[in-house]
Amino acid sequence: MERLDPARIADTILSAPGWARLGITAPAAHLREDAAHELARVILAELDVSPREGPEGDQLGWSL
Template identity: 40%
Template structure:
């Protein structure tokens, strides 16, 4: 994946830990910085492990 789209990035942020999403608005600067680092790491992990898109031409076989 060379250029992630906005929906994929939004899903990556929503799958980040809830404490990090909430802590971005915390009055404590140190907590906000830790939350930003955690969100950045979540996005990096998502970029390194892109979702697999099945080929629609491939026939699915029942197990």
Template identity: 45%
Template sequence: MTQPDSLWLAQSLLNAPGWARVALTAPNERLREQAAVELAQTIIVAMERQPPHFDRRQMTLPL
């Protein structure tokens, strides 16, 4: 797994449901925990859909 860059991570968080982003600051502990789980799931899904990183210095071999 490659390490995501900060811009990609920021975009993933901004694409998370709004309620989850706001609920991180809620006074209710249970709601904060649910929001954290939702944000974590959003990042995991985004990482699974992240296009593979190809090293441009590596020569491609024809199949």
């Protein structure tokens, strides 16, 4: 497994949308959660890591 570079992660966070960087400090929990998810998506995209497959959040999966 490739070692994660803290400088690369920091640069990725700083290049994330401003609303997400600011939103992580918001007083409302739902805004902090949305911002945290966006930051995670940006980091995963930069590191070229695919998020796990399946339903996300409150979305229900259909059994086939």
